[in-house]
Amino acid sequence: MNPNLMASCPQRETAAADLKTDPPVCCPVHLRALPNIPRNKLSYAPLLLQKNARSLLCAFQAAPQFARVPVPLLFQQRRNSLRVLLLGGCAYYAQQAALYLASLSRLEYLKTNGGHSENDGWAMLENLLDETSEPELNPLADALSVVSPALLDGSLSEDRPKESPVAMVCGGQKQGFRLLHLNTPAILLAAPSGPVLTSNIMEQITDLVEQNMDQQPPDLFIALQPEQVDLEFLEELRFSFGFHVCRLGLPDQNYLRRFLRQTAKNLFCPLDEQADLDQIIAQARRCRGNAFNETDLEKLIAWAVQRQTTPPLRTQDLIFTPFQDKKTAWNELQEMIGLDPVKDALRRRLAAAALESRRRQKGLASEPMYHNLAFSGPPGTGKSVTARLAARILREEGCGTGRFVEAGREQLIGTYMGQTSPMIADLFRRAKGGVLFLDEAGALLDRGRGDSYAVEAVNALVRHMELEPETMVIFATYPGEMEQLFRSNPGLSSRVSQTLDFPGYDDQTLWKIFQNFARKDGCPLPEDAEEICLAFFAQLRRRKKDEFGNGREARRLYQGAVEEMALAVLDDGRQETLTRDDLERAAQRLLICPEAKTRAIGFS
Secondary structure (H helix, E strand, C coil): CCCCHHHHHCHHHHHHHCCCCCCCCCCCCCCCCCCCCCCCEEEEECCCCCCCCHHHHHHHHHHHHHHHCCCCHHHCCCCCCEEEECCCCCCCEEEEEHHHHHHHHHHHHHHHHHCCCCCCHHHHHHHHCCCCCCCCCCCEEEEEEECHHHHHHHHHHHCCCCHHHHHHCCCCCCCCCCCHCCCCCCECCCCCCCCCCCCCHHHHHHHHHHCCCCCCCCEEEEEEEEHHCCHHHHHHHHHCCCCCCCCCCCCCHHHHHHHHHHHHHHHCCCCCCCCCHHHHHHHHHHHHHHHCCCHHHHHHHHHHHCCCCCCCHHHCCCCCCCCCCCCCCCHHHHHHHHHHHHHHHHHHHHHHHHHHHHHHHHHCCCCCCCCCEECCCCCCCCHHHHHHHHHHHHHHHHCCCCCEEEHHHHCCCCCCCCCHHHCCCCHHHHHCCEEECCCCCHHHHHCCCCCCHHHHHHHHHHHHHHHHHCCEEEEECCCCCCHHHHHCHHHHHHHHEEEEECCCHHHHHHHHHHHHHHHHCCCCCCCCCHHHHHHHHHHHHHHHHHHHCCCCHHHHHHHHHHHHHHHHHHHHHHEEEEHHHHHHHHHHHHCCCCCCCCCCCCCC
16 A cells, blocks of 8 residues: 555544544445345445545544554555454444455555556446346456355354355356355455354465465455454464454444435435434434444435435434334333332343443443343243343343344253254344343253253353343243252353342232233223132132242233123123123132143233
């Protein structure tokens, strides 16, 4: 890279005062799919060859997320091609860093070797996008190829196609995919979760960098999130192949404001000077959670243009209102009957998780904390309901995906040795950024029977809780079981921040829950309903003892009374009003034919 070009480029925010304008922002990255190839296995982004190197460098160095990337050093010490390990928590900004560095490298190569000039990139892109082009045109010829490790190493892939996707881009070859097959100037190896580097992949990297030493191999970038770092492989890449380790950050609020203004200007739909950019950004964060990046702001502008909104765009033109119930999850949690100590403790824990996530989004230092919880209590005390609300609360606070995955023993423990760990890995993949709720976690107890499957499951859970702290794991257990789980694996207790006790409900609380069901249905109750309900709860509690279902019993009584009312309406044509007789018949029937023994958690 030309040192004069480096010296002449304005540096980040300090150039704003001299230029009396906003520093430039980086172009958003939009990955494209190849025909008949899964996008999550292989995709590409055309290099930014329509821009000159000076403008690319200025934009890259003005972005706070790339402040720790030493561009001059990367180019001065490269070994025939760029080899960079990109460490950061956001896959999108690893893609953006790789795209800009690869574009700078390609522009320099083309200029040195008499290829495209720095200003004739549009012609190349037009040919690339022209549907009438020759079918043998390689869309990866001037692009950054984003490759999944699962495509390189079959042991990482959940699905194993009969024919490798690489056949679509390398002349119909039937053999397995290898990095050497890619005819592309730059490769980014990345995965949203799970391992990125394996022995098989390391061998392919060796073949790639050692091939045809008289020719320039492609630039190679490897994106690693903190939990994906394997120190042994990382040191091998640095020592043997000269990989540079670059740490990526996140854009700050000022950068996101600049991006909004610049994107609106580029789309000929400028922003009103009074527009509240911070409010627009905050709402987008709340809606998108951990998935938020600058392309979400770009979509807001694009939607305004599609709606033919008259510029300049105001705050209300760019506020995205998500589809959701009128009540927030916080309010629903507060409206739950009883559980006051649980609600207070959960509110504190979720607030801490939200604060930590917002600090990370702003690029501020934040010591990682474990936010995993254990809910301990008898059946029917609202553990599953509370866990679902926790996922929604995190999403509403802009720090979670809102995903909620519930699993029991059959989803946690395989039928043969070696099947359990992949099953648990799949659960964490599905729940990423949300809540993984382990119903009846006591099923993981070995109980002294040499249950190696349960031991394998607990070990896998502990490992993934360490590697994926953005996913909150909630264990639902019966009293005393969580302490046994902690004793079975000390690593588990250090990763569960708190055990919340869900006490059994007394009869008066159950009566309030019964009233709540009726109120939600708009169903008035007879005057003596309380007397009948309290007598039913007391008698059923004596009969079922430890099997008493708490809130579930109130639900069963209410549903039984509604069924009796429905029969009377059907047979006698009476009005749809719940009567004393309906309640008494339902109570008598449920006492004679108690519920089959089930262990469902929750009562709604």
